[in-house]
Amino acid sequence: MKSNKPILVIDDDVIDSMTVKRALKDSNYTNRVDFARNGEEAFAYLNNEENEKPCIILLDLNMPKMNGIEFLEILKKNERLRRIPVIILTTSRSDQDRLKAYNLGVAGYMVKSMDYSEFVEIMKTIKSYWSISELPE
């Protein structure tokens, strides 16, 4: 990552969060990783002035309380937060979900792999891409 700002992972599944954390570690990320279990928790985190603004958000779609699409709809209307790149990390292969997500300006859409090693590969790819891509301040 170019930036050393934290990565925010929004996912309700603890094991999936663990998987992301372990995969990030296995991909040699040095950034801090913070977790939120749904959209509401994520906004609580993002709106807390004490927390540094994350450099990237990894977002699950199917979550209780506020799901990924609802979260995106609000996020993209927020002038302060709308430019944070959001990558969807989900189990859903649904075309409608993909369409909705891209309509809301996501930076990528990844399907969670069954195979852990593939998961690590995904994380590595994300890392290498955002190591090159410039982000706005």
Added chain:
Amino acid sequence: MKNLFMIFLILFLFLFPLVNYAQTFLISDLSECNVISAGIDTAINQFNTGITDIGFCRNNKPAKRYFNPIKDFTNDPDLWISMNGQLIMIAVVVILFIIIISFVSKLRNLNKEVKNISEVYKNLYRNQTVKLRKDNKQYQKEIEDFRKLEKKFKNLQKVNDDLKELSEKQRQLQEAVENMKLGVTITDIEGSIKYTNTAFSKMLGYKSSELFGKNMKILIPEVLGEPNTYKNKEVWQNMIKKNAMMKKDGNLISIQSFSNLIYSEKGKPVAIVTSAEDITERSKSEDALRTSEENFRRIFDNIQDIYYEVDIDGTIKEISPSIKFITGITREELIGNKMASLYFDVKQRNNFVSALKKEINVNDYEIALKGKDNTSIPCTITAKLILDQSKIPSKIIGSVRNITERKRAEDKRAKSMKELKIANKELTDFAYITSHDLTSPLRAINTIATWIMSDYGDKFDDQGKEQMNLLIGRAKRMHHLINGIYEFTNIINFTGEKISFDMNTLVKDTIGRMKLQDNFYVEIKNQLPVIFFEKTRMEQIFENLIDNAVKFMDKDKGLITIGCQETRNNWEFYVADNGPGIAKKYQDKVFQIFQTLNTRDELESTGIGLAIVNKIITKHNGSIWIESEPEQGTTFFFTLPKKEIIKK
């Protein structure tokens, strides 16, 4: 003498001014001579200036002072004296008189001669006149005779013209009768044919000449007895009858005839004139019409749908009796009443009539009729507005159909459809939720099992390791099954965008992507078409069919052939392999979801691939089947209708 005097007088009157003028001219100053004029008494009365020049005026006294006797001037040689004009005149007159007298005597001689000639002619004239008068009288007599003749001739001519006209009229009449479509025959009162026109003889298959002189009897079939000949006047007077006549070839025809008796001037009946018409065809069509009318009546009386006719003011003119079965009100009760009284809601009729006036024809217009017990009966009307010759609406004819049953069925169907839609939606949601919600824990199991193996693998013995691998394998299989369900339901519920693409390229790309092993050889037998279809679905079809062939291949060298054939309405494709083949009894099973012919432990297979292929094809109104013999290989055929895969 009188004439002579007149001549003399004329001459005098003419000459006197002439002489006077000459004298005046001489005396005028213009004259080159010195002139003086004097009267017969020699007294000078006129002179010109010349006189003064020669000295008479030396002492400048006025000339008239010197008007002395003429002899004063005669001594002067230059002096020209004009004697009095009257003297000259007298001389001239005398000469003229002599001339005239001689002329007159000549005239007298001439006159005498004329008188003699005249006398001769007078005599001649008198004689001629007498002769002419005689002639004239004779001529007048002749003219009179001629006029009498002429009158006689004119009378004759008129008679002749009348005769001609009569004959022309007769000719025209005959011509008219001859050319009439109606058959005409004239017989004497015994029935002997005197005349037939062409239509009559033709109608009976004869030539006119053949009938002449024959008796009408030959035209009447024996069964009908003898023809009516003259018995009493009343029988023949304007007699109209229908009967049969026999043609020359023996066939019978139906005739409608009209006969009349003709009388002589003395009032004696002399002939019968009959006009006859062949009504065989008409009788037939009348019979047919009657039958069809009866049929229609029967239909009208028994039809379930209601036929009706309504005046433009809405009065029922006709309505079929079956209305009773729908509304409980009889036809007799309704005729003459307003159509609106049949409606459950009068507004509906007004709307319907407005629509009809606009459209002229209205089909399947839904309305509700009112039953006797005031119930609403759902019906449809199909009606037509009838316009008169001046395009003004004159009446409405239409039919009413009771759709109570249909409505009930429709409602039932709509309810079923709604339920089905809900069920389908629930199923889709269920499949989606299942695939998502089951995947997550499954992935967790798989991930953690993987971690345990990588973190603590060295602590397991061989049996432990095998069990862990089985665990991971089963988790993966379940994942495939779940994905299969998801994909399968997706085909039902989601239709992608259709695009045009070349099937040759698609098949080659699919094969390329599948990374087949070297011992597989795929051959495209003939040129595949360019089609208009969901591209990913077509990829799925070939991927699954080829995958199926590859997966079950039992030969060292796998051979897969792909081809197509165009039929009238379809494109037929096939994918053939040289694999183990599928026994007849299993052929239907292979398309069912999760059906595998081998246990999954022997051959990892979800049993979803062919079910997906089947689903895609049947969704697009195609069909799929297998031709296979065990050990001979399998051919999968599938068809897709052209209208599904050709761009409109």
